[in-house]
Amino acid sequence: xxxxxxxxxxxxxxxxxxxxxxxxxxxxxxxxxxxxxxxxxxxxxxxxxxxxxxxxxxxxxxxxxxx
Numbered sequence: 831x832x833x834x835x836x837x838x839x840x841x842x843x844x845x846x847x848x849x850x851x852x853x854x855x856x857x858x859x860x861x862x863x864x865x866x867x868x869x870x871x872x873x874x875x876x877x878x879x880x881x882x883x884x885x886x887x888x889x890x891x892x893x894x895x896x897x
């Protein structure tokens with residue numbers, strides 16, 4: 831899974847309650863990997879196909895577009 835524009839494998843999603851709060855993740859070998867020190871309570875629900883943002887370029891779209 832990589833960005834369709836720049837091939838970066840790092841992305842983030844925004845907290846639906848606070849647009850300034852983001853959670854970063856990587857896509858390694860088809861798996862979503864959050865930071866190991868992320869509190870499990872802060873892991874967003876990725877099954878709802880959230881809007882995801884590339885960490886390197888201006889691309890954003892549904893998570894299913896990069897899977």
